[in-house]
Amino acid sequence: MAQKFAIVTGASRGIGLAVAHYLASKNYNLILISRSSVNLIAAKHEIVHNYPDIDIHEYAFDISDVCKVAKFIKNITMGLKIDVLFNNAGVLHEGTVFIKTSDLQNLMNVNLIASYEIAKTVAEIMMKEKSGYIFNCASMSGVRALENLGGYAASKFGVIGYSQAMEKELSKYGVKVSAICPAVVNTDMTKNNTLKQKLPTDDIVLTIDYLLNISKYAKVSTISIENIDHVI
Numbered sequence: 208m209a210q211k212f213a214i215v216t217g218a219s220r221g222i223g224l225a226v227a228h229y230l231a232s233k234n235y236n237l238i239l240i241s242r243s244s245v246n247l248i249a250a251k252h253e254i255v256h257n258y259p260d261i262d263i264h265e266y267a268f269d270i271s272d273v274c275k276v277a278k279f280i281k282n283i284t285m286g287l288k289i290d291v292l293f294n295n296a297g298v299l300h301e302g303t304v305f306i307k308t309s310d311l312q313n314l315m316n317v318n319l320i321a322s323y324e325i326a327k328t329v330a331e332i333m334m335k336e337k338s339g340y341i342f343n344c345a346s347m348s349g350v351r352a353l354e355n356l357g358g359y360a361a362s363k364f365g366v367i368g369y370s371q372a373m374e375k376e377l378s379k380y381g382v383k384v385s386a387i388c389p390a391v392v393n394t395d396m397t398k399n400n401t402l403k404q405k406l407p408t409d410d411i412v413l414t415i416d417y418l419l420n421i422s423k424y425a426k427v428s429t430i431s432i433e434n435i436d437h438v439i
């Protein structure tokens with residue numbers, strides 16, 4: 208049985224599922240979180256099929272319930288040493304001036320507040336262990352905002368902000384923090400985007416592999432993965 212533990216949020220599909228497969232291939236036991244238990248169980252079966260020696264715990268939990276997120280993470284990690292957090296669950300709603308307040312609220316709850324609550328809860332565990340790596344999935348929209356994505360950009364600028372502060376605070380404990388900023392990746396989230404050359408989720412996997420394998424003396428606070436034919 209593998210001894211290392213990784214948490215992946217938004218593990219049922221897209222980038223999270225690809226990174227969960229990668230971490231299983233590197234012998235991490237997995238804690239998988241997403242909203243829908245149907246999607247999550249399908250994801251678990253897919254991973255178990257390829258990596259039968261990995262211990263997988265799956266939890267269907269809606270992280271938009273932001274006041275309950277920290278307690279939920281504390282309960283499911285009780286007594287565990289967490290080596291990696293891939294803090295990735297997210298939503299996209301369009302709109303800047305004409306964004307509905309309910310959509311803006313959901314963007315902030317899921318992409319920023321829940322993500323922050325999860326990162327800080329896991330950070331406490333890692334600080335005690337004096338090791339670990341937290342990846343917060345931001346976006347190129349958190350670096351440079353696009354037209355009609357003002358609400359989404361606001362949430363992702365926030366992710367980069369708290370990640371940079373955490374990276375500075377946690378490095379003295381031997382804990383690394385990186386904000387991952389992809390542009391357009393080929394997942395359900397971008398199914399209405401007509402860009403021809405979307406990034407494969409494998410490009411995000413390769414980025415995580417690179418970050419996990421650079422020496423303990425190197426740190427990467429924010430990393431951008433852009434499309435060759437699309438300027439953000």
Ligand SMILES: NC(=O)c1ccc[n+]([C@@H]2O[C@H](COP(=O)([O-])OP(=O)(O)OC[C@H]3O[C@@H](n4cnc5c(N)ncnc54)[C@H](OP(=O)(O)O)[C@@H]3O)[C@@H](O)[C@H]2O)c1
Nearest residue numbers: 217219221222241242243269270296297346391392394396
């Ligand atoms: N795709 C892109 O081009 C792109 C670019 C830059 C950044 N990102 C960011 O990368 C992350 C993953 O994106 P993706 O493209 O892989 O998205 P996706 O295919 O739409 O998958 C989203 C994942 O997040 C989970 N999720 C959404 N809302 C949730 C909630 N309230 N509680 C728990 N889980 C929730 C979903 O779970 P269910 O299956 O249960 O719904 C799913 O597992 C997001 O943070 C996104 O903003 C994506």
